[in-house]
Amino acid sequence: MKEWTSQFNPFHSLKVLAWRDCFEAIMKGEIPAPVAVTLDSTNVCNLKCTFCHSYAFRKENQKTASKEDLLWVADILPDLGVKGCCYSGGGEPFLHPDSGIVMRRLKDNGIAVGTITNGTRIDKFMEDILYSCRWIGVSVDAANPDTYKELKGGDANEFYRVTTNLRTLARKRKDNRSPSIGFKYLFHPKSYHELHDAVRLAKSLGVDDFHARPCFGEGIMWEKQMIIDALESINVAQGMFEDENFHVYGVTHKFDETFHKKVLDKCEITPIAGLTFAADGYVYCCCDLRSEDQGRLCKWRDILDVWGSDKHKEVLKNIDPKKCPVRCTYAPYQEILEKVFREDRMTYNFP
Ligand code: SF4
Ligand code: SF4
Numbered sequence: 001m002k003e004w005t006s007q008f009n010p011f012h013s014l015k016v017l018a019w020r021d022c023f024e025a026i027m028k029g030e031i032p033a034p035v036a037v038t039l040d041s042t043n044v045c046n047l048k049c050t051f052c053h054s055y056a057f058r059k060e061n062q063k064t065a066s067k068e069d070l071l072w073v074a075d076i077l078p079d080l081g082v083k084g085c086c087y088s089g090g091g092e093p094f095l096h097p098d099s100g101i102v103m104r105r106l107k108d109n110g111i112a113v114g115t116i117t118n119g120t121r122i123d124k125f126m127e128d129i130l131y132s133c134r135w136i137g138v139s140v141d142a143a144n145p146d147t148y149k150e151l152k153g154g155d156a157n158e159f160y161r162v163t164t165n166l167r168t169l170a171r172k173r174k175d176n177r178s179p180s181i182g183f184k185y186l187f188h189p190k191s192y193h194e195l196h197d198a199v200r201l202a203k204s205l206g207v208d209d210f211h212a213r214p215c216f217g218e219g220i221m222w223e224k225q226m227i228i229d230a231l232e233s234i235n236v237a238q239g240m241f242e243d244e245n246f247h248v249y250g251v252t253h254k255f256d257e258t259f260h261k262k263v264l265d266k267c268e269i270t271p272i273a274g275l276t277f278a279a280d281g282y283v284y285c286c287c288d289l290r291s292e293d294q295g296r297l298c299k300w301r302d303i304l305d306v307w308g309s310d311k312h313k314e315v316l317k318n319i320d321p322k323k324c325p326v327r328c329t330y331a332p333y334q335e336i337l338e339k340v341f342r343e344d345r346m347t348y349n350f351p
Helices: 013-027 055-060 067-080 099-108 122-132 145-152 156-172 192-205 224-241 300-306 310-317 331-342
Strands: 036-040 084-088 112-117 133-139 180-187 209-214 247-250 282-284 296-299
Touching: 013 331, 036 067, 067 099, 067 300, 084 099, 099 112, 099 122, 112 122, 122 133, 122 156, 133 156, 145 156, 156 180, 156 192, 180 192, 192 209, 192 224, 209 224, 224 247, 282 300, 296 300, 296 310
Parallel strands: 036 084, 084 112, 112 133, 133 180, 180 209, 209 247
Antiparallel strands: 282 296
């Protein structure tokens, strides 16, 4: 299966090769500045996706960060050496009424901003998104209102609100097509056969990317033939729908051939990509460890003191990947650390 037709794309994990200094610092036992962080505004969500990985912790932690705390983080990120911030959740970030102010502050502080949203509240922050964001990923995950209702719990009004929001956002962009817009499609055993309808819909809305990933987790069973059909249908969609302004990505390199996550033997890469300011008021080493004791680093306002400290080193040393939850977003980065930098399999000091 071809994941993409152009290797120069936002979903290619090898883009972190641009972070050479960070990988080399980790190999020396140092804790480099985090290149990108995640900032959660709220754990509350207005949808009920059957596959929601954050459901369990959100249920126990219906927390929302204060405007003051969010702006405090936006102001200290440059001091921490951060280059990019994903404004996200937790739950649905745009349920927070101060989302626009926070994203604008990040942008004005020189931080590149991206956001991941379910798209139902984009209309409330349209101008803020257009001003602040380098990219936006909208989790639509369905091609029609019926599947949307069945898998995400939103009614037809919500589905059409999301698609209208995407169309309006795409139309309001200037000639440079910024922010880039991704239609995210988490395909499920109940929806993978609708993938072409979803790609057709995404293209008609004027977005740039269709980002397909397999749904996995408790109770989701992929039969071998379903996997073959799903992968085939991504390649057919690339041939049918791609053009200069629209691309289809089937991101499967983060999973094994049965659509289960890859489990790492060790994890050293969270300092550069995983740092997450979660809505419960704590900072976690990895976005996939929100609410997990083994990933909890400190309270938000202690981060400048704790970053790089002995306490930080101790938390990182004690992370056991086998105890990590079902999702592991950054597994490919550990492989890059091992194979590119530690083993030098690409002879990376040569052209
Ligand atoms: S939109 Fe996201 S946070 Fe909300 S229920 Fe769905 S997967 Fe969970
Ligand atoms: S989920 Fe993956 S990237 Fe995150 S701490 Fe665990 S092993 Fe590391």
